[in-house]
Amino acid sequence: MRMTVIGCGYLGAVHAACMAELGHDVVGVDVDPEKIAALQAARAPFYEPGLPELLERTMASGRLRFTTDIAEAAGSRVHFICVGTPQKKGEFAADLRFVDAAVNSLLPHVGPGELVVGKSTVPVGTASRLAAALQAAQPEAHLVWNPEFLREGFAVQDTLAPDRLVYGLPGGTAQQAAKAVMDEVYATPLSRDTPLVVTDYQTAELVKVAANSFLATKISFINAMAELCETVNADITSLADAIGHDDRIGRKFLNAGLGFGGGCLPKDIRAFMARAGELGADQTLTFLREVDSINMRRRIRMVDLAREVCEGSLIGRRVAVLGAAFKPDSDDIRDSPALNVAAQIRLQGGDVVLTDPAALDNARKALPDIAYAETVEEAVAGAHVVLLLTEWKQYRELAPEALAPLVAEKRILDGRNALDPTRWRTAGWTYRALGRPRT
Structure with missing residues (x-):
């Protein structure tokens, strides 16, 4: 079918390309002309494995194009809203300006029988408000809320082969018709028995923030245990392995270390708390304040x-930082623990040299007063301490014997518990990690 994707940032660009890959005729719309020019030239404006090849293939097929003209949305059967919902400055609440602007610009171009489908992560109650605005402008069009569950680094895979689909549908006679259109949109993944949850607007809105809050809680739980392990000289990795064998708990997201960052988990749990307060249910989510606090303490630690x-001072010490992105296989530095640590060390007088396989350009813009290196070897040259802060594969596979001649002092801090302590210590390095024994 013909569809529009409004907002061509991380979510929208991936969604547009994947919908074209599934056989739909897609037009992506964004207000940023530079971004649109890059996408129209089949260039991904951010790092995401598999996306450049997908853009080239779908653009060449003629099923995908990009524009800054919202009027080109006219005639689409489905209009996806994929704009960002960042945290408001000075507040925990989500900033919905971009969602409101996208919907308001779209409304004059929505025809009878068409669907407006929200994918952005929004506070509960937003969909009902937008549905009322849509009905006022075009009574025969309907809103669906279809939250996204993308993992950066796996976004293409997660869109083409999702682990579940959620439809928040309108009530009444429109429900079955709206579901039928959504089933056509996702015909390919549904044919592969992808689980489908059909529900109301409010539940669909809550699914994403509830999932992110649970993951954040699990990460902060194991990091709280890491704090205790450091106090008693226990091993958090062995502890996580042991409790992870319990299938009620599971091992995923029990990797202790520097904590979470990025453009989703931190701002989503804060917006969730803010919305609960607005609804008079602020006590319900007070535990998320401690989840957030534990996460931020990891950076300080x-x-x-x-x-x-x-030896008690970072002044004049050369500190090599491996990693700027908030996670591997991404160039996203939003709320990056690695970049935050680098900035704090610089403020304490450290001579920081940072490297990252994909995020250097973004890091330079955000943190211009530190030095950058294109390679690990350049970054660690003369270093008094090396910090592994983003667990890229090439960093996990580093050979301590190869780095030893390059550094001034053989000291490595494993911020992600990604290295083998025995191997590094055997090679003569001082190895320390969050939640691991000192020796």
């Missing part, structure tokens, strides 16, 4: 650990 191994 990593800086403290760096200062500790440098």
Whole structure:
């Protein structure tokens, strides 16, 4: 079918390309002309494995194009809203300006029988408000809320072969017709028995923030245990392995370390708390404040650990930081723990040199007053301590014997518990990690 994707950032660009890959005729719309020019030239404006090849293939097929003209949305059977919902400055609440602007610009171009489908992560109650605005402008069109569950680094795979689909549908006589259109949109994944949850607007809105809050809680739980392990000189990795064998708990997201960042988990749990307060249910989510607090403490602890191994002071010490992105296989530095640690060390007088396989350009813009290196070897040259802060595959596979001749002091801090302590210590390195024994 013909469809529109409004907002061609991370979510929208991936969604547009994947919908074209599934056989639909897609037009992506965004207000940023530079972004649209890149996408129209089949160039991904951010790092995401598999996306450049997908853009080239779908653009060449003629099923995908990009424009800044919202009027080109006219005639689409489905209009996806994929704009960002960042955290408001100085507040926990989500900023819905971009969602409202996207819907308001779209309304004059929506025809009878068409669907407006929200994919952005929004506070509960937003869909009902937008549905009322849509009905006022075009009574025969309907809103569906269809939350996204993309993992950066796996976004193409997660869109083409999702682990579940959720439809928040309108009530009454429109429900079955709206579901039928959505089933046509996702005919390919549904044919592969992808689980489908059909529900109301409110539940669909809550699914994404509830999922992110659960994952954040699991990460902060294991990091709280890591704090205790450091106190008693226990091993958080062995502890996580042991409790992860319980199938009620599971091992995923029990990797202790520097904590979570990025453009979703931190701002989503804060917006969730803010919305609960607005609804008079603020006590319900107070535990998320501690989840957030534990997560931020990990960054402070990593800086403290760096200062500790440098004999109490970072002033004048050369500190090699491996990683700027908030996670591997991404160039996203939003709320990146790695970049935050680098900035704190620089403020404490450290001579920071940072490297990352994909995020250097973004890091330079955000943190221009530190040095950058294109390679690990350049970054660690003369270093008094090396910090592994983003667990890229090439960093996990580093050979301590190869790095030893390059550094001034053989000290490594494993911020992601991604290295083999025995191997590094055997090679003569001082190895420290969050939640691991000191020796």
